Amino acid sequence: MADTTAAKDDLGATEREIITTRLEKAEALRALGVNPYGNGVSPRHLAADLQARYGEAPTEEIARDPGAWSLAGRVLAVRSFGKAAFLKVRDRSGELQVWVKKDKLGEAGFERFKLLDVGDLIAAEGPATRTKTGELTLEALSFTILTKATRPLPEKWHGLTDVEQRYRQRYVDLVVTPGVREVFVKRAKIVSGIRRFLDARGYLEVETPTLHKPEEAGGAAARPFETHHNALGLDLKLRIATELHLKRLIVGGLDRVYEIGRIWRNEGIDRRHNPEFTSIEFYQAYATHDDLMTLTEELFQALAVEVSGGPVISFQGQAIDLTPPYPRISMVLEAARALGLSGEQALSGAGLGEALARAAAGIAEKEPAWKLSEAAKKSPGEAIAVAFEILCEPKLPVDRPAFVVDFPLETSPLSRRRDADPRLVDRFELYVAGMELANAFSELNDPADQRARFEAQVKAKVAGDDEAMPFDEDYVRALEHGMPPTAGEGIGIDRLAMLLTDSASIRDVILFPLLKPQA
């Protein structure tokens, strides 16, 4: 019977009544010879085709054109007049009004039409016309309900505003919330734009393992998800970065490689973090981190133009100009200056402890003050990084991106040492709108140095740093075969999508963000 499906579910009386009624309509359609879940209908046109064909053409011109247009899509609104109705229909290209009239459809056709509900998927065919109000409209000579929607859509004016439901039922969100579809179209453009950009520069797209043996799960400071392969009896981790495998390919002579792929990090969830996210990492042999700054500027400008229509974007009310060049801001010098020291003093640790204590005393909030004073116990390089984060990061430019350069060695276990100052590495991070969007460096290719850095990581891990990297012996072996001088970069695709779609939360650029199960 029609209501068995509805009765099984945990529904309120109103919703059950709606579903029951719609199931009865589906049965009524069957009785009239219409399969409420039919197929085999392929529309020959899109809503956008009619707009493109007629544009602002006057009514008389459209009337001269006998064109039989054929559309299919979801009915989003119905304005019914008894023997005629106007439907708002949407397909993947846009929306178009469909005008259904009893005298055009005939008695039988109109009986079938009367079983329509908002939300149903339909196909219609007929000539175009312009209504009295000037709206381009398809006048249906034939009309079919293709798929019966048995659940009601949210209210037509306010739509779905409960963000929890929007994320849990993204299929509804995409139907009723304006702009959601556009965000994901833009996200797709960003990814394809990056591919085109790198492909044009001779890069090869590759895929590396996402299941890592425990010793492989490095390339970043993060805690991994753990899993298990039954047949091999092998504990595995989901990758936290693609870095170490991609650089093995540089050793292998592929020279320019990139991978766009999913990364998993077993950490907190907030506006800028989802446990699984998408990164692009690319590596270019015979390039330096300076080369990558230029390349990054070109890429970001190109993507802004492609996705937003110009280099100046608007993010959360702030105009941001992505036109190169972006300022380079020295982590060491800025942190030192904020502490009242010279860069040399900060790096050598001279007066650093006192300066950190002074700075901590000058901060009202407890947490950052505590972090600053704790930093005095760390190495100068680590202390500089902490001081920069607390004292300088909030002061980075807001109306344009900024490269942070001059990273201390201790914070960068895979980066190449600077020839001019071995306490620093050739590394930069790109900050836009307060978000870290990219991280890049000239790669460390000295296997002995890499071995020492891994050993330091292992020591840190033993000392309690559960984000320190494991010792990847095979990666050192690869370096021993010789990796050409190389620069590499990673970009967070989700954050880039946030930036270019003006989205405040990473959940707004991930189709199905991770949420706790409902009670």
Place this chain on the structure above:
RNA sequence: GAGGCGCUAGCUCAAUGGUAGAGCAUUGGCCUUUUAAGCCAGUGGCUGUGGGUUCGAGUCCCACGCGCCUCACCA
């Protein structure tokens, strides 16, 4: 993990501690140029869950669940 805010009909929202309401949707009636169509008449509720205070709880208290924001961790 900590703090703040929220959870009422399918959806969007009301309701001094005193009979849970409206709009949309839905159902029935009228209507062949509407744009959140209109007019008339109906239906629809375990107020997130569980305790407590009270003569009486959507409202006050406690616990729990889910979400959002801020912070911590992090990209």
